[in-house]
Amino acid sequence: MDGSIGQRQKVKQGMLTGKFLRNAWYVAAWSEEVVPGKLVARTILGEPVVLYRKADGTAAALEDRCxxxxxxxxxxxxxxGDRIQCAYHGLEIGADGMCAHNPHGAKNIPTRARIAAYPIIEKHLAVWIWMGDKPAVPAKIPDFSVLDGAPALHVMPLDLISVKANYELVVDNLLDVSHTSYLHEGILGNKDTVESETPVELDGDDVIVSRYSPNATPPGMFTPFWPGHPPRIDKFSRTRWMAPCYLTLFTGICAPGAAKETGTGYHGIHMLTPEDEGNTHYFFTAVRWNVMTDDETNKRERDRVAKLRRFAFEEQDGPVIEKQQLVLDKARRPLDPVILSTDVGPVRYKRVLERLLAEEQG
Ligand code: FES
Ligand SMILES: [Fe+2]
Incomplete structure (x- = not known):
């Protein structure tokens, strides 16, 4: 593993920064994963973390290391007392990370018997963790308010997959959706959607990549959303990257030449938490907009869209990204990728990320 980490440092000029922004919020879990009475183990930024619910229902996160x-x-x-009793010799650690009970000898509690307790906030259906050394800033949680208060049948199940690759490779994938015409042909794109305008905007530190494919055959993901849709449509997406690892994707179809809002589609939600340098917890869901179908259909669509998106990420994007990571790991020299017109978004976000990393590291 050390060899491959060193190798990633070597190739960083070309593809990866190879570093994590530490003073930022990361999604540790969907809120619904942290059920009362259960301990959830998860590695985040290379650190072992255990999550659980306290008696008052709020979540806690501790270093997962007695x-x-x-x-x-x-x-x-x-x-x-909201404590975890260690399975090995019975020390009890409280939600503040301090040892609260030592069952042995005179029962004294050594001063070093403490571990990290991380700031936690629950928002937008997720548990967010702050692992940096600076004070946590609640206002820095990225805006996923599209998840708040949406009708249950319009929100796809909250899903999670593991990708054996650095999270930046997943961001690259999501910010350049030209791959949908090839990797997801028929589902999310097709040969009609190859030729597109791809304007890029900056909004503060956010990078927004749009894509508009006029007069195309509708991709299969969207057609059941719109009974009686025209035979040809305009397909569009607007993807916003929010540092360091968050994306929202406003996407859909509309009648040729019509305003986008008159069509239908979904907001794709992508939250990429680094497990470590070579692995990513990929949290995702989607919220439909301008829903034109009845609730019976919506129930079916919820399952169909969830399965199709999981298939696209796990069986189509995932294998390519993981193989890309293996190629990068084996590289013997710094790699310098060929940049295409569709890469403006990925290049821009990488610049922002590198600046934020440089600022954090002084
Ligand atoms: S390792 Fe936890 S009490 Fe010994
Ligand atoms: Fe994809």
Whole structure:
């Protein structure tokens, strides 16, 4: 593993920064994953973390490493007082990360018997964790308010897959949707959608990539959303990257030449939490907009869209991205990718990310 990390540092000029922004919020879990009484183990930014719910229902996150002999606390059990009892020798650690009970000898609590307790906020159906050394800034949670208050049948199930690749490769994939015409042909794109305008805008530190494909055969993802849709449509997307690893994708179809808002589609939600340098927790869901179908149809569509999107990410994007990572790991020299017209978005976000990393590191 060390070899491949070193290798990634070598290739960073070409493809990856190879670093994490630490003073930022990351999605640790969907809120619904952290059920009362359960310990959820998850590696985030290379650090082991355990999540659980306190008696008052709020979430807590601790370093998943007992201060005694470093057994993972996540294999222990929750005991009264919002403590985790270590499975190995029974130390009890509170939600503040301090040892609250030592069952051995004179029962003294050593001053070093403490671990990290991370700031947590629950918002937009997710549990957000702050692992940086600076104070957590709640206002820095990216805007996924499109998830708040949407009718349940219009929101796809909250999903999660693991990708064996650095999260930046997944961002590159999502900010250059020209790949949908090839990798997701028939589902999300087709030969009619290859030729598109791809304007890029900056909004503060956000990078927005739009794509408009006029007069195309409608891709299969969208056709059931619109009974009686015209035989040809305009397909569009507007993807916003928010540092360091978040994307919203406003996408859909409309009648040729019509205003986008008169059509239908969904907001794709993509939250990419680095597990470590070579692995990513890929949280995703979607919210339909301008829903034209009845609730019976919407129920079916919820399942269909969820399955199709999981298939697209897990069976189509995932294997390519993971193989890309293997190629990068094996590179013996710094790589310098050929840049196409569709790469303006990926190049821009990488510049912003590099600046933010440089600012954080002083
Ligand atoms: S390793 Fe946790 S109490 Fe010993
Ligand atoms: Fe894709």
């Amino acid at each position: 201060p005694h002999r470093f057994a993972p606390l996540s294999i222990g059990k929750l005991v009264p």
